[in-house]
Amino acid sequence: MIVPKVISLLALLVYPITAFPEFSYRGNAGLELKYFTADPIVADQTGNTISASIEPEFYWSFNDADSLAFTPFLRADSADDSRSHGDIRELLWLHVGEGWELRSGIGKVFWGVTESIHLVDIVNQTDLVENLDQEDKLGQPMFWLSVPKDWGTLDLFALPYFRERTFPGIEGRFRTIPVVDKSLTTYESVDEESHLDWAMRWSHYVGSLDFGISAFDGTSRDPQFIPKMSDGGQIVLAPHYPQIRQYSVDIQSVLDAWLLKLEYIHRDFDSADSYNAAVGGFEYTFGSIFDRRADLGVIMEYLYDSRDENGGPFQDDLFAGIRIAFNDIQSTELLTGIIGDLHNGARLFTLEAARRLGDRWTMKLEARAFSSIPDDDPLSSQREDDYVQFSLEYFF
Amino acid sequence: MYKLTLLSLLIALPFGLVQAQTPEEKGLAIATEIDARDQGWQDQTSNMQMILTNRQGQSSTRKIRLSSLEVPGDGDKSISIFDEPADVKGTAFLSHTHAVKPDDQWLYLPALKRVKRISSSNKSGPFMGSEFAYEDIASQEVAKYTYKYLGEEEIDGRKMFINELYPQYKKSGYTRQVAWVDQERYVLLKVEFYDRKNTLLKTLNFVDYNQYLDKYWRPDEMHMVNHQTGKSSKLIWSDYTFQNGLSDSDFERSILQRLR
Structure with a gap:
């Protein structure tokens, strides 16, 4: 009688876990409408779009030491098939030991301090079809050991599987021209997406100064693009992911109402010239304005990259922005800014605003406009993609 | 009371026992x-449940779990985890408070998995859109104010000291606070807040004190009314526990990423 034996064995294995797991959930579902102010550059690209997404987070706590978080994500988009996609943002088991924590599974990590770009943040791949601000990330398979000590926290990561960046499809806006064809992706490593990447980070704070020093060895999250001929005989861009070693520092200091921020990276390639990039600046908050309730923050950051224009859009750029928190019952917030290229005059305006409706709904407004983009700028294929987006999110 | 008696005795001795203390010393x-x-x-x-009510009587509720650690000789450490409204569920706020130098504060944003150091300089700003300013809910340390004793009064059959407080930390929204202190239990029953123009701004009432561990008095509710806007905020406390064996490591920045 093998079957009952297997069942009792399974029961034995599962029992200590399922005994009394404490379960909770939270999440949100959203609907967004995007209005483009101009016709697309290429006829294949679409106009206004409607899109829906859902991201629930399930959480089980088995005892004081073990817990599991599961966060699936799903989006449907009326225009771009590539943007209709799903991902496991998180499927992470946390074990808390005596003086250490181990997270195993799929997870997300954020490193960095600045607002305009996130140079230092490298563990997770960008889910670019979500938003061109690159703040949405794909779930990263990982083993993450974290050791908090008196002298700071040491984090060690083994990253056994690589996630390819998502790109808008042929019908999508915000895409490169020609389009990126993921079926032609190549890797420098013979292990391709199974290359084992490593990362480590030491983070600490002394008084009002917080800092992190990080190193990464493995597959670059930023692809290079190689023009190729697709199966259909079209010219497309093929992503190529090189091997890199990256060393970085991020620092933030609080001085009264000033936040001073700096991120710096040095990236070495096996088969290309190394480069340096940095972003640094400040945020100053004027408190108690507008009937003494609101905060107004002024943000300025300078973006530097030692590569030329082909390396990325931000090699000699200035970001200036304003953040207003109205501190009202509806938590109304507004962030607006402009990144300007000091070299060629290209400018990108952004506006993000949010306000809660009742207890469970939030409405958001987002707008971006590209201005004076020269033909040779990396953003030139998005120069006609100015948009206004209204979204409604339900939180549960 | 022993310490106070001894102190007043020492101060009083050279002058004779009649003129015991100046109002500042007594405060x-x-x-x-x-x-x-x-x-x-x-x-x-x-x-903690926070109920915000506007002038029209419409209200909105926030729910927060709080834990704090007593730090002898400095301000307390505290963690607040937000459960409601739903869009901020899982957001956590860590504060290492200090008597006079600025507090160290971090915010954890669960959607971004981001720990953000934030400035504590704007003490007069509203907490979570309420009529409570950050400075109203911060750890109350003796060195944060200078004092002046104003007199006595009886409220609901209880004898009160009336004490005036002058903030000594930077960027307070108040010129002064007037506090009614229960003479028997040495707890606050009422505080009036005067704005930078020295006009009455807010009144805070403490409701239903209970004693825990036979020693520590905690209110069930705190009611704040803003006289200038007509808005009010109510804090309702429940499930107090003490001496749970928490330590400094439970209030470190690194803990924020695994709070639920």
Whole structure:
């Protein structure tokens, strides 16, 4: 009688876990409408779009030491098939030991301090079809050991599987021209997406100064693009992911109402010239304005990259922005800014605003406009993609 | 009371026992006694409900779980985890408070998995859109104010000291606060807040004190009314626990990423 034996064995294995797991959930579902102010550059690209997404987070706590978080994500988009996609943002088991924590599974990590770009943040791949601000990330398979000590926290990561960046499809806006064809992706490593990447980070704070020093060895999250001929005989861009070693520092200091921020990276390639990039600046908050309730923050950051224009859009750029928190019952917030290229005059305006409706709904407004983009700028294929987006999110 | 008696005796001796203290000394002595009687609780946890009501009577509720650690000789450490409204569920706020130098504060944003160091300089800003300013809910340390004793009054059959407080930290929204202190239990019953123009801005009432561990008095509710806007905020506390064995490591920045 093998079957009952297997069942009792399974029961034995599962029992200590399922005994009394404490379960909770939270999440949100959203609907967004995007209005483009101009016709697309290429006829294949679409106009206004409607899109829906859902991201629930399930959480089980088995005892004081073990817990599991599961966060699936799903989006449907009326225009771009590539943007209709799903991902496991998180499927992470946390074990808390005596003086250490181990997270195993799929997870997300954020490193960095600045607002305009996130140079230092490298563990997770960008889910670019979500938003061109690159703040949405794909779930990263990982083993993450974290050791908090008196002298700071040491984090060690083994990253056994690589996630390819998502790109808008042929019908999508915000895409490169020609389009990126993921079926032609190549890797420098013979292990391709199974290359084992490593990362480590030491983070600490002394008084009002917080800092992190990080190193990464493995597959670059930023692809290079190689023009190729697709199966259909079209010219497309093929992503190529090189091997890199990256060393970085991020620092933030609080001085009264000033936040001073700096991120710096040095990236070495096996088969290309190394480069340096940095972003640094400040945020100053004027408190108690507008009937003494609101905060107004002024943000300025300078973006530097030692590569030329082909390396990325931000090699000699200035970001200036304003953040207003109205501190009202509806938590109304507004962030607006402009990144300007000091070299060629290209400018990108952004506006993000949010306000809660009742207890469970939030409405958001987002707008971006590209201005004076020269033909040779990396953003030139998005120069006609100015948009206004209204979204409604339900939180549960 | 022993310490206070001894102190007043020492001060009083050279002058004779009649002119015991100046109003400033007596005010400081009252604040010191409030602080002395509230020492030794080690750590505490509680649940807090915050009900915000506007002039039209519409209200909105926030739910927060709080834990704090007593730090002898400095301000307390505290963690607040937000459960409601739903869009901020899982957001956590860590604060290492200090008597006079600025507090160290971090915010954890669960959607971005981002720990953000934030500035604590704007003490007069509203907490979570409420009529409570950050400075109203911060750890109350003796050294944060200078004091002046104003007199006595009876409220609901209880004898009160009336004590005036002048903030000594930067960027307070107040010129002064007037506090009614219960003479028997040495707890606050009422505080009036005067704005930078020295006009009455807000009144805070403490409702239904209970004693825990036979020593520590905690209110069930705190009611704040803003006289200038007509808005009000109510804090309702429940499930107080003390001496849970929490330590410094439970209030480190690195803990924020695994709070639920």
